[in-house]
Amino acid sequence: xxxxxxxxxGLASVPALLQRNxxxxxxxxxxxxxxxxxxxxxxxxxxxxxxEAFALGLINLGVNAGDFVAIIGRNRPHFYWSMIAAQSVGxxxxxxxxxxxxxxxxxxxxxxxxxxxxxxxxEQVDKVIEVQDNLHQFEHMIYLDPRGLRKYDHHKLHQFSHxxxxxxxxxxxxxxxxxxxxxxxxxxxxxxxxxxxxxxxKPKGVVLxxxxxxxxxxxxxxxxxxxxxxxxxxxLPMAWVxxxxxxxxxxxxxxxxxxxxxxxxxxxxxxxxxGPTYYFAPPRVFENQLTSVMIRMEDASxxxxxxxxxxxxxxxxxxxxxxxxxxxSLMDRLKYKFHDLTIFGPLKNTLGLSRVxxxxxxxxxxxxxxxxxxxxxxxxxxxxxxxxxxxxFITQQPDGEVRDxxxxxxxxxxxxxxxxxxxxxxxxxxxxxxxYKNPESTADTKDAEGWVATGDAGFFEPxxxxxxxxxxxxxxxxxxxxxxxxxxxxxxKLKFYPSILEAVLFGNGREKCVAxxxxxxxxxxxxxxxxxxxxxxxxxxxxxxxxLGEIQSHVEAVNASVAQDEMLSGCQIHRFLxxxxxxxxxxxxxxxxxxxxxxxxxxxxxxxxxxLYSDADEIATKTEVTYEDGRKGYISATLSLRNAAVVPVQxxxxxxE
Amino acid sequence: MNMTAQDDGYTTADGRKIGPxxxxxxNITLRFGGVKAITDISFDIxxxxxxxxxxxxxxxxxxxxxxxxxxxxxxEGEVWYKGARxxxxxxxxxxxxxxxxxxxxxxxxxxxxxxxxxxxxRLNHMSTxxxxxxxxxxxxxxxxxxxxxxxxxxxxxxxIQSIRKTPVSRLPYGLKKRVELARALAAEPTLLLLDEPMAxxxxxxxxxMSRFILDxxxxxxxxxxxxxxxxxxxxxxxxxxxxxxxxxxIGDGTPDEVRSNQxxxxxxxxxxxx
Numbered sequence: 001x002x003x004x005x006x007x008x009x010g011l012a013s014v015p016a017l018l019q020r021n022x023x024x025x026x027x028x029x030x031x032x033x034x035x036x037x038x039x040x041x042x043x044x045x046x047x048x049x050x051x052e053a054f055a056l057g058l059i060n061l062g063v064n065a066g067d068f069v070a071i072i073g074r075n076r077p078h079f080y081w082s083m084i085a086a087q088s089v090g091x092x093x094x095x096x097x098x099x100x101x102x103x104x105x106x107x108x109x110x111x112x113x114x115x116x117x118x119x120x121x122x123e124q125v126d127k128v129i130e131v132q133d134n135l136h137q138f139e140h141m142i143y144l145d146p147r148g149l150r151k152y153d154h155h156k157l158h159q160f161s162h163x164x165x166x167x168x169x170x171x172x173x174x175x176x177x178x179x180x181x182x183x184x185x186x187x188x189x190x191x192x193x194x195x196x197x198x199x200x201x202k203p204k205g206v207v208l209x210x211x212x213x214x215x216x217x218x219x220x221x222x223x224x225x226x227x228x229x230x231x232x233x234x235x236l237p238m239a240w241v242x243x244x245x246x247x248x249x250x251x252x253x254x255x256x257x258x259x260x261x262x263x264x265x266x267x268x269x270x271x272x273x274x275g276p277t278y279y280f281a282p283p284r285v286f287e288n289q290l291t292s293v294m295i296r297m298e299d300a301s302x303x304x305x306x307x308x309x310x311x312x313x314x315x316x317x318x319x320x321x322x323x324x325x326x327x328x329s330l331m332d333r334l335k336y337k338f339h340d341l342t343i344f345g346p347l348k349n350t351l352g353l354s355r356v357x358x359x360x361x362x363x364x365x366x367x368x369x370x371x372x373x374x375x376x377x378x379x380x381x382x383x384x385x386x387x388x389x390x391x392x393f394i395t396q397q398p399d400g401e402v403r404d405x406x407x408x409x410x411x412x413x414x415x416x417x418x419x420x421x422x423x424x425x426x427x428x429x430x431x432x433x434x435x436y437k438n439p440e441s442t443a444d445t446k447d448a449e450g451w452v453a454t455g456d457a458g459f460f461e462p463x464x465x466x467x468x469x470x471x472x473x474x475x476x477x478x479x480x481x482x483x484x485x486x487x488x489x490x491x492x493k494l495k496f497y498p499s500i501l502e503a504v505l506f507g508n509g510r511e512k513c514v515a516x517x518x519x520x521x522x523x524x525x526x527x528x529x530x531x532x533x534x535x536x537x538x539x540x541x542x543x544x545x546x547x548l549g550e551i552q553s554h555v556e557a558v559n560a561s562v563a564q565d566e567m568l569s570g571c572q573i574h575r576f577l578x579x580x581x582x583x584x585x586x587x588x589x590x591x592x593x594x595x596x597x598x599x600x601x602x603x604x605x606x607x608x609x610x611x612l613y614s615d616a617d618e619i620a621t622k623t624e625v626t627y628e629d630g631r632k633g634y635i636s637a638t639l640s641l642r643n644a645a646v647v648p649v650q651x652x653x654x655x656x657e
Numbered sequence: 658m659n660m661t662a663q664d665d666g667y668t669t670a671d672g673r674k675i676g677p678x679x680x681x682x683x684n685i686t687l688r689f690g691g692v693k694a695i696t697d698i699s700f701d702i703x704x705x706x707x708x709x710x711x712x713x714x715x716x717x718x719x720x721x722x723x724x725x726x727x728x729x730x731x732x733e734g735e736v737w738y739k740g741a742r743x744x745x746x747x748x749x750x751x752x753x754x755x756x757x758x759x760x761x762x763x764x765x766x767x768x769x770x771x772x773x774x775x776x777x778x779r780l781n782h783m784s785t786x787x788x789x790x791x792x793x794x795x796x797x798x799x800x801x802x803x804x805x806x807x808x809x810x811x812x813x814x815x816x817i818q819s820i821r822k823t824p825v826s827r828l829p830y831g832l833k834k835r836v837e838l839a840r841a842l843a844a845e846p847t848l849l850l851l852d853e854p855m856a857x858x859x860x861x862x863x864x865x866m867s868r869f870i871l872d873x874x875x876x877x878x879x880x881x882x883x884x885x886x887x888x889x890x891x892x893x894x895x896x897x898x899x900x901x902x903x904x905x906x907i908g909d910g911t912p913d914e915v916r917s918n919q920x921x922x923x924x925x926x927x928x929x930x931x
Contacts, residue, residue, distance in 0.1 A: 036809035037821065147814070148872050151672060265819035 013185035013210045015088040017252040022048035025228055025255040031077035034262035034270055042077060044255065050164070052178070055085035057167030059174045061116070061140055061158070065090025065181060068112040068193070072096045072105070072128070073120030075234040075260045078144055078160060080248060082118040087191065090181045094193045094205070095239040097592045098124065101630055106131035108195050112205055112436060113137040118160070121145040125152070187211040193436055194241050196388050197591035205436035206388045216391040216430035217249035219412040223396065224358045230256035230278045231355070235267050240593065241388040242362075246280055271352030279359045283366035284594065286381075289351055290370050291498050295526045311339040312376070319376030324400045344377045353379050360384050360396070363593065365488075367496035371404040383407050385469060389445065389452055390414070391430030395467045406466035416467065422457040423473045475598060477508035483570030485513070487598070490571045493558045498523040499550060502583050504601055505571065506609055512574040514612035516605065517551055518582055539637055542578045548642060551578055555644040563647035572646040575612045580637035586626045612641055666703055669896055676704030679880055680725065680848065685734035687720055694720040695731070696904045702848070707874055708882045709891045712901035713924060718884045719761060721901065722850050725882065726758050727751035753781050757846035759837040761853045767826040771817060771836050772808065774825055778843030779804040811842045814876070815869060831862035835869070842873065849873070851883035855890055863887065867894055888925075892916065900924070
């Protein structure tokens with residue numbers, strides 16, 4: 001745990017890395033952003049100038065060492081520069097989710113006592129103005145896009161480029177100050193503070209030091225041989241630790257290029273144009289891509305579909321083996337090569353994944369079919385397991401040892417052990433310093449020796465040494481019969497069906513399990529179109545008898561598969577319903593990273609759960625919904641409650657009795 | 658907000674400076690055979706203003722807009738533009754004077770991409786001939802790049818980057834409306850005419866469109882004349898409103914003045930005819 005910055009050649013902070021890149025990789029592309037239809041590029045030397053100008057501007061505005069600077073916007077080079085500029089002057093950047101509501105922002109900004117905010121546009125400016133009266137420490141706001149802001153009171157509101165201009169103008173005055181502040185940064189000074197999404201309770205501010213970020217970036221870059229030649233597309237929320245490590249930590253450590261999309265909607269086009277070599281996406285993105293490919297193949301001519309199916313069947317057989325470097329017959333190799341030229345190549349190109357050398361997915365379990373699809377195309381997709389508190393990496397899969405049901409071996413420098421209760425603990429140089437202003441939580445999570453409880457239950461596979469995660473430790477419970485209740489395990493099996501978007505299983509302490517299901521509007525909608533089923537809304541489609549029948553068949557298939565597992569056979573779904581609305585972060589039912597908030601759903605839909613445990617066939621309900629702009633409304637619906645066939649099993653406990 | 662007396666304009670409640678009269682309609686009467694579409698209407702549009710023309714179905718609003726854009730030639734009355742009486746002009750000549758418009762029933766080139774459609778808005782800013790364009794290299798290339806830059810700024814402004822290369826026929830209605838606005842903006846007009854910009858839109862699309870209209874006015878200082886059915890939208894957006902009914906002007910003033918005008922209330926809510 002005692003790495004000093006000696007190990008990194010005296011580069012003790014992110015701004016120091018930028019200085020190094022500006023000399024070592026001066027002319028190399030550092031940032032790209034598509035603006036006005038053209039990719040604009042900044043080299044490392046240019047980026048350094050931009051950061052310096054903004055840092056000087058920040059000093060000019062009165063930013064002190066130790067101040068917190070909130071960063072609110074989508075991925076744009078200017079925000080990465082803002083973070084480095086804030087670090088350069090000794091301040092601490094706090095990136096926020098740009099789709100959070102004003103109240104959510106108010107909580108975080110009040111908690112850290114942010115004095116400054118760098119925001120994207122009028123929308124974000126409005127949100128901050130709405131809450132700033134309650135933020136006593138808040139002083140200045142800097143915005144990037146001036147549109148619509150001309151008439152605002154500019155006493156405490158500044159345009160990004162103006163701050164930079166003022167910084168440049170006052171260079172002589174402040175440059176020595178800036179250099180002194182930069183020189184003061186050590187391996188132990190705070191690099192960034194990230195708020196956890198908070199599946200339970202209020203978000204917590206995770207303080208990560210330069211040591212955490214740089215050590216993690218160093219170890220993970222060498223694990224996958226990342227070089228200055230990599231290209232990544234930065235499109236995941238800036239408030240998420242993964243983006244911070246990939247687009248800032250690793251990018252600065254190795255000097256690779258960070259590409260920012262033109263707008264969130266153009267992400268797929270931009271992905272194709274950039275062709276990243278290193279790519280991260282949550283399972284959801286891979287799932288959506290696969291769904292859209294499959295939908296388009298369904299609509300293609302029978303001849304094309306047949307060609308695709310044949311090529312894919314062969315790919316499934318040999319693709320993963322080739323990736324893992326196992327032996328494959330010459331004939332199979334040639335056939336694969338041929339299909340690669342004619343079918344997979346163009347397909348990968350369409351998906352923007354032609355050049356991906358290292359791809360990662362994490363955050364949720366990925367469906368085996370989805371995982372196999374990408375692997376068989378020859379895309380080196382791997383899984384990793386991590387969390388904000390670890391600076392992402394806890395375990396990851398080495399090349400050649402990739403499996404769909406494990407999360408790999410401990411990352412370099414990380415120690416992992418399994419507690420007596422099955423909970424996973426880790427200790428690493430990337431382990432966070434503390435939760436800001438919350439010593440109790442820090443003590444609860446991290447013990448004196450530096451071991452951190454992940455809150456996940458899991459075990460190491462004896463023969464491979466790979467870690468397998470079962471569920472959140474606190475969600476794992478016991479059913480009335482004494483059998484193990486692990487909701488995530490069953491929910492994931494359900495979610496692997498393209499027509500099911502979300503599932504929530506209930507049954508802790510009960511006789512039997514019941515489930516809520518959300519259908520996937522795009523997949524089910526397309527299916528309805530092909531089967532001439534008319535519908536006008538999500539609610540109507542979700543309540544359609546044929547849709548319910550389809551979902552029922554999936555539930556029963558999952559029951560059959562769950563019954564195979566001795567430990568978890570009690571978790572079969574006896575009754576289920578399809579919800580009349582999509583679970584939504586705006587309603588607090590999910591986190592911003594789209595993880596289900598079990599407790600809140602349990603409280604909110606208590607009537608539906610009670611009905612599922614009764615004998616009723618249907619239930620009328622009324623639900624409050626929050627629109628994006630914060631207004632509230634109600635939707636009411638009558639939901640039908642369905643019984644699903646279960647496979648009778650003799651659980652061990654029952655047999656023992 | 659006092660706009661009638663001074664010729665040098667007025668200041669709106671939100672602090673925008675409205676300039677002198679840019680366009681004035683003087684006693685316009687328009688007939689189609691025996692049908693009188695517009696009867697003796699006069700009003701003016703000031704520089705930097707958002708001016709609305711409202712009225713029930715068949716009131717003659719679109720006809721009025723067509724008179725402004727030079728598509729219809731009124732039998733009586735005069736159109737004054739920038740201090741001079743406008744002679745009879747054909748629509749393309751009016752367009753060259755810096756007046757651009759959108760249509761009630763979208764009039765885009767369905768088979769062409771959004772980008773190409775918006776590029777057509779730059780036609781009046783191109784000077785190369787067919788031969789030069791065929792050769793492309795040289796003058797035509799330079800011109801196209803300059804025009805493309807303007808178009809890209811409009812695309813960015815209206816947030817339609819993601820559909821840049823999409824054929825217009827594949828777009829939903831609300832987006833088509835936005836593309837039409839983009840084409841009109843690409844012409845960099847001094848006066849922008851919008852014929853029912855929110856017709857057939859849902860609440861969210863209407864909110865977006867309202868924001869774009871306000872932003873266009875704010876950012877480029879474009880004078881805007883619009884026809885709209887949705888009273889709520891009109892009253893929120895416009896600085897002054899002309900109300901028409903059966904081809905006649907029955908009200909003219911600020912949204913508040915118009916709202917309390919008895920004739921307007923009667924026209925919209927109906928009165929008992931004895």
